[in-house]
Amino acid sequence: MDYIQTTNFIGDWVRGLGLPWGLDRAVNGILGALTIAGVVMAGATLLVWVERKVSALIQSRLGPMRVGPWGILQSVADILKLLVKEILVPNGADRLVYFLAPMLPLTAAFMVLAVIPFGPTLQVANPDLGVPYLIAMGGIGVLGILIGGWASNNKFSLLGSLRSGAQMVSYEISVAVILLFITLVSGTTDLRTLVLTQQGTVLDWWVFKVPGLGLAAFVLYLISSTAELNRAPFDIAEAEQEIAAGYHTEYSGMGFAMFFLAEYGNLIASAGVAATCFLGGFLPPAIGVPAVDRALFAVPGLVWFALKVAALILGYMWFRWTFPRPRVDQLMALEWKFLLPVNLGLLSLGALFTAMGWVLP
Amino acid sequence: MDAYTVLIYFLPLGALIAGAAMFTGNLLSIKTKESAHKREAYECGEVIIGDARIQFKVGYYLFALLFVIFDVESLFLFPVARIFRGQVASGLAPHLLLDLAIFVVVLSLGLAYAWRKGALKWD
Numbered sequence: 001m002d003y004i005q006t007t008n009f010i011g012d013w014v015r016g017l018g019l020p021w022g023l024d025r026a027v028n029g030i031l032g033a034l035t036i037a038g039v040v041m042a043g044a045t046l047l048v049w050v051e052r053k054v055s056a057l058i059q060s061r062l063g064p065m066r067v068g069p070w071g072i073l074q075s076v077a078d079i080l081k082l083l084v085k086e087i088l089v090p091n092g093a094d095r096l097v098y099f100l101a102p103m104l105p106l107t108a109a110f111m112v113l114a115v116i117p118f119g120p121t122l123q124v125a126n127p128d129l130g131v132p133y134l135i136a137m138g139g140i141g142v143l144g145i146l147i148g149g150w151a152s153n154n155k156f157s158l159l160g161s162l163r164s165g166a167q168m169v170s171y172e173i174s175v176a177v178i179l180l181f182i183t184l185v186s187g188t189t190d191l192r193t194l195v196l197t198q199q200g201t202v203l204d205w206w207v208f209k210v211p212g213l214g215l216a217a218f219v220l221y222l223i224s225s226t227a228e229l230n231r232a233p234f235d236i237a238e239a240e241q242e243i244a245a246g247y248h249t250e251y252s253g254m255g256f257a258m259f260f261l262a263e264y265g266n267l268i269a270s271a272g273v274a275a276t277c278f279l280g281g282f283l284p285p286a287i288g289v290p291a292v293d294r295a296l297f298a299v300p301g302l303v304w305f306a307l308k309v310a311a312l313i314l315g316y317m318w319f320r321w322t323f324p325r326p327r328v329d330q331l332m333a334l335e336w337k338f339l340l341p342v343n344l345g346l347l348s349l350g351a352l353f354t355a356m357g358w359v360l361p
Numbered sequence: 362m363d364a365y366t367v368l369i370y371f372l373p374l375g376a377l378i379a380g381a382a383m384f385t386g387n388l389l390s391i392k393t394k395e396s397a398h399k400r401e402a403y404e405c406g407e408v409i410i411g412d413a414r415i416q417f418k419v420g421y422y423l424f425a426l427l428f429v430i431f432d433v434e435s436l437f438l439f440p441v442a443r444i445f446r447g448q449v450a451s452g453l454a455p456h457l458l459l460d461l462a463i464f465v466v467v468l469s470l471g472l473a474y475a476w477r478k479g480a481l482k483w484d
Contacts, residue, residue, distance in 0.1 A: 085390055111368070135432070158413045176432060352458065
């Protein structure tokens with residue numbers, strides 16, 4: 001019961017057309033871009049509503065209730081509103097950079113989602129250097145925030161973007177070291193193969209393998225990625241009480257919507273990476289009983305992947321309303337003086353465990 | 362190499378979709394009348410003093426520098442990490458483990474140096 005024998009109908013069909021000059025890859029890229037854009041737009045629209053509902057329920061409120069049943073169309077209405085709002089360019093802003101900035105984080109989020117295996121055959125591209133590629137793309141999103149804050153010609157934006165930049169690059173190192181750990185214990189940098197190294201039962205997922213270390217790496221990844229996503233409780237970049245709305249203070253209309261979309265696109269991407277690396281990606285949670293496993297394998301991989309991502313995102317939202325926000329200096333100290341040394345130790349222990357063969361549960 | 366070709370086609374398309382959304386927003390939006398205060402930066406309603414091209418804390422640069430060092434060094438570790446597991450059976454693992462340990466120790470020394478010099482202090 002495994003996914004080795006898989007075919008990709010659309011990919012095969014495109015290749016079967018026999019298009020010249022590598023146009024088949026162009027068609028593949030176009031279809032992929034449209035799909036990912038759809039996933040991000042639909043996902044973000046839904047997630048904004050879920051986020052508002054979850055936070056409302058945690059705070060004993062109802063949240064949005066007016067637009068559609070249980071307010072489910074609230075974010076659709078918000079998007080329509082943002083679409084007809086004027087994109088204000090403040091005095092003294094650097095126009096070119098100001099318009100370029102919101103597109104960068106969204107493009108970076110698209111690029112990350114392009115290599116995530118959504119299902120055994122659902123993946124836009126599967127580069128053999130998938131894991132370093134994830135780190136590289138993670139670095140691009142920061143640029144959009146930095147130049148957006150600078151171009152706005154607003155002191156709060158500038159401070160917000162610098163804080164954000166310092167925070168995101170710092171926590172990116174933790175994420176990189178944890179992905180390095182996963183590469184080391186699994187021996188692959190290709191994301192589809194990485195999922196397939198977790199075949200078997202639930203206990204074969206990396207979160208349970210490498211006794212204790214897999215779980216530690218998973219928890220550290222969740223903490224670091226929350227900070228990298230600039231999400232509460234690590235949202236000092238847009239701490240409303242201190243620096244207005246941070247780097248996107250001056251953005252209105254679609255400019256703001258792009259930053260917002262990128263934020264949720266990155267949330268989906270981060271949860272996707274966590275699910276791929278630690279929770280078996282598109283593999284079902286098999287328990288080793290043939291009858292049950294057969295039923296679990298009958299469900300498409302996309303469904304399992306979506307369920308894992310949804311669970312992780314709910315975890316991120318829960319996390320948001322559970323912990324208070326640390327100060328800037330505390331946040332930087334947490335990364336450089338605690339998480340980074342711990343992660344380097346984790347990496348060394350991971351190498352030792354692999355060398356000794358203590359990988360399986 | 363196929364995957365990279367697909368990604369190269371994917372990149373401008375992803376950017377194009379983001380750009381198209383911005384363009385549509387600009388096209389559909391309702392433009393309000395210009396006034397003296399319309400395009401002023403929003404600094405919580407305070408009267409704006411100067412523009413935002415100001416000097417800021419050098420500490421941000423220190424973190425950016427440290428990021429570059431550690432990110433590049435973690436990239437150097439990828440080749441070892443990638444082949445490590447495959448070499449366990451061939452008996453090369455202790456050798457690689459030693460290499461990895463030396464590298465991580467040197468990396469940690471760099472962190473300790475920055476720590477000692479006060480680059481990680483935020484004040």
